[in-house]
Amino acid sequence: MALTIKVNEETFTPRQQAVLTAALDLLVENGDGLTMTAVARRASCSKETLYKWFGDRDGLLTATVQWQAAKVRMPQVDRSGLNAKTLRASIEQFARDLLTVITGEVSITLNRTAVTHAAQEKDSLGMIVLENGPLAIRRRLKPILEAGRDARLLRFTSSEDAYRTFFGLVVRDVQIRLLLGDKALTQSNVADNIEADVKAATDQFFALYGAKATHA
Amino acid sequence: MALTIKVNEETFTPRQQAVLTAALDLLVENGDGLTMTAVARRASCSKETLYKWFGDRDGLLTATVQWQAAKVRMPQVDRSGLNAKTLRASIEQFARDLLTVITGEVSITLNRTAVTHAAQEKDSLGMIVLENGPLAIRRRLKPILEAGRDARLLRFTSSEDAYRTFFGLVVRDVQIRLLLGDKALTQSNVADNIEADVKAATDQFFALYGAKATHA
DNA sequence: TCTCTGGCGTACCGTACGGTACGGTTCGAT
DNA sequence: ATCGAACCGTACCGTACGGTACGCCAGAGA
Numbered sequence A, B: 001m002a003l004t005i006k007v008n009e010e011t012f013t014p015r016q017q018a019v020l021t022a023a024l025d026l027l028v029e030n031g032d033g034l035t036m037t038a039v040a041r042r043a044s045c046s047k048e049t050l051y052k053w054f055g056d057r058d059g060l061l062t063a064t065v066q067w068q069a070a071k072v073r074m075p076q077v078d079r080s081g082l083n084a085k086t087l088r089a090s091i092e093q094f095a096r097d098l099l100t101v102i103t104g105e106v107s108i109t110l111n112r113t114a115v116t117h118a119a120q121e122k123d124s125l126g127m128i129v130l131e132n133g134p135l136a137i138r139r140r141l142k143p144i145l146e147a148g149r150d151a152r153l154l155r156f157t158s159s160e161d162a163y164r165t166f167f168g169l170v171v172r173d174v175q176i177r178l179l180l181g182d183k184a185l186t187q188s189n190v191a192d193n194i195e196a197d198v199k200a201a202t203d204q205f206f207a208l209y210g211a212k213a214t215h216a
Numbered sequence C: 001t002c003t004c005t006g007g008c009g010t011a012c013c014g015t016a017c018g019g020t021a022c023g024g025t026t027c028g029a030t
Numbered sequence D: 001a002t003c004g005a006a007c008c009g010t011a012c013c014g015t016a017c018g019g020t021a022c023g024c025c026a027g028a029g030a
Helices: A014-029 A036-043 A047-054 A057-071 A084-103 A105-118 A124-132 A134-150 A159-171 A174-179 A187-209 B014-029 B036-043 B047-054 B057-071 B084-103 B105-118 B124-132 B134-150 B159-171 B174-179 B187-209
Strands: none
Touching: A014 A036, A014 A047, A014 A057, A014 A105, A036 A047, A036 A057, A047 A057, A057 A105, A057 A124, A084 A105, A084 A134, A084 A159, A084 A174, A084 A187, A105 A124, A105 A174, A105 B105, A105 B174, A124 A134, A134 A159, A159 A187, A159 B159, A174 A187, A174 B105, A174 B174, A187 B187, B014 B036, B014 B047, B014 B057, B014 B105, B036 B047, B036 B057, B047 B057, B057 B105, B057 B124, B084 B105, B084 B134, B084 B159, B084 B174, B084 B187, B105 B124, B105 B174, B124 B134, B134 B159, B159 B187, B174 B187
């Protein structure tokens, strides 16, 4: 396994996926509870098989994160017939997807795992999570933003900056507080406010980047 | 040690502070390298002393995080003679402080440690970091915001929301990317852009909450 | 039916690390 | 000078866990 980062789709047999599911469940249930023995017992397989399939503990961890992160595919947004209304709906949808994903238990677990991993000179998991989380949204949002600009509905010079501002307006301090285990932010609490937050963030984004905004 | 959370100042002897410094250095150098043996060796003290002073590994970790986090005291901002210019300067200063702290190596380490800790049903470190980081800024920024509102320089209904938007505009995706070890964000790279980012964020904040803004 | 392969379960090994014990040393108080 | 407290250094113990070895079984193919 070692240093090879498998960025692209990798097909796992159903049995292997069952193992990965077990591994993720253990991660979610109890952060660092991912011991090889625990995974083997949970998945009713032998440790030897784990090592054969995934190389070592890090390989199993990487495969799990990779596999799960890639599963977080957000719905495509219709880009045809762009007008003020559909653009706003698209952006609102992105905000909703982003918030929903980020506040999910699986996402929190994956991010925590990756952060922990990054604290030990290893950055592969961080890149995977980043790549499949924020960057995935960015890749799909940017064309929309640029289409909006071309249609004179938005105004900005750098779509990168526009995206990052969007991210900030939507996520605010929610993600870091969830990662730090802030009890004041139970997930249900957050979930109940998602719609309002999404609307507020979208309003603010258009206030800053809408065609009629007096852009600073 | 156990469950007691020491929220307030706790005086450590110089010798103890030397130990905590050693512990922090180890954390920064190599995330999880905080073994009791390593700390003892680095600080030239005996493990027995560590256990006597801090109870157990978690106590040492907590004391270290607590002590360091409390050291991140940002300069007070002058609140007298509030006008458009001084308000803007204050807010810009908050943005600068926030970005500077968050992108610092110590802060990244403390946050990573706390996140890792939170991944194991323990949330005390998370609360400590939260309390001394974002919340500390919030406590000091809110009065300024409210003073600005009273002076008709700002417009908002909830100072809490205003603060969180400020946080989002300033931090954006920088913190999570640093925590995840994104190589594309070397710290020098970030540091060089702090001034521009601070200015942009402040502009955006005033665009949204300034008295003349058409607030959504 | 024989055999071979893949995989389960378990036992096992080595190591790293949390935590404890203890002898020796320094230093201040009496 | 003596005593005792604090503390250093080191050796030690127990356990948890990563990783390996091996015996066994089931099922596919000849």
